[in-house]
Amino acid sequence: VYPADLLSVALDKREIAAISGSEPFSYRLLATGKYQLIASNMTGDYANLSCCVLGVSGSLARDHKPAAAALTQAILEAHSYADAHPESVAQSFLAHALNTNEAEVSGILHGQGHGHHAVGEAFVKELTQYAVDLQRVQVIKPGTDPHQFAESIYVNVFA
Template sequence: MKPFDNNRLSALSRRRLLGLAGTAGAAALLGRFTLADEHVHEHSPASATAPERSFVLPERRKLKLAINLNAVCLAPVAVAESQGFFSKHNLDVEFVNFGNSTEVLLEAIATGKADAGVGMALRWLKALEQGFDVKLTAGTHGGCLRLLTAANGGASNLEALKGKTIGVTDMASPDKNFFSIMLKRHGVDPVRDVEWRQYPADLLGTALDKGEVQAVSGSDPFMYRLLKGGDFVELSTNLAEEYGQLSCCVVGVTGTLARQDKAAAAALTQAILEAHSWAAAHPDVVAQDFLKYAVNTSPEEVSAILKDHTHAHHASGPAFVKEIAYYARDLKDVDVLRPSTDPQKFAESIYVDVFS
């Protein structure tokens, strides 16, 4: 049986509608709905706590979960126990906070210092291609990444960034990877036609103001704050075009847990997905609870960001494999993954179906 019911939300988020504007976007959406078969779910509030099948463990199981507790998009996971989702599945989850160090987080999972982790697919896939013993179990939500330009005199579209400079916080960041994909799709070579320049996150806006760069990319909450300041506008997001139907963040478990205790991996994955669904229906409650982990923010800001993401979208099973293969294909196109990597085989090799 499927891990969730198939009640679906009828409304797309504002960012999805912006990304799908125009005939090409609408056609892309229709094309992507061919992936929305088995194990792709857009939950209504009623389904957030009503799975079709129980994944409750018969005995209490302690697990360590690697996470960046400062990431707003992971707020639903950070406060999952407050809402009883881990306890509901007989899990005792200890957070191992690795901040923004994805490489250390993945190494911790691969070496057994943590049993599982949550993070961004576009940051994990290169490491998984290199052989980390981590298996993906599901996609948790979409959103998080934005590409901004100046409101006055900035680039009018992605094509206008040819020959320009883009500010980023990390040369291997998921936003650099994603917007490289978007530039390539719009006829701009992300390697030869643009220059990428690295800045601390809190200096991206200053660099754009000074004209040192013509666009900046990054994740929320930094990008959200720049956008709401009024001096910058969105050129693109990772909910644009067909990517509005893909997961950006994923759940990964150790290869050992996947092979030896699939029931625990299923219970943890289910609890995390239910927490995201609950957050989609109750963003204000999650935002208030998240303040015990967050710094320099407010419940209003966290709630607004959560509403801007797609926390009701989850993928597992064959549909999730297709999502990962789709990303892998695009990452090959921008020289992130090896030319010899077969996207479909790669996706199949790093996924484990814990719900079957």
């Protein structure tokens, strides 16, 4: 078992053939030019799906719908801002980050899909796709109807 910052050593020694990683480690590995991206949440079928989902408790969505809507709206606006102004977000983020720089954070943000905001039936369709995939890897039980599951966890807090 290698810690994330030593995965490149395992790759170079051919002790592993691929990694699944998170930022900033994956970004740093790819930035060296020695490694190739096989897939990510921004490639293939996932390239046009929401990459981030806000989950709130049922009681917040039912009993405090205006608060849930305000929280959701704030997150959507923050994502839209990050998509349109990654350099500004990177600069602000540096006050809370260790061992990185503005160019790296900005580069990571450029590779993410914060500008995609599915709502309504389009979002339920995306949740259904995720449920199908989770079922395929045995996270969700085989007998679960993916679309019904997606509808059961979705609430339009803006309605």
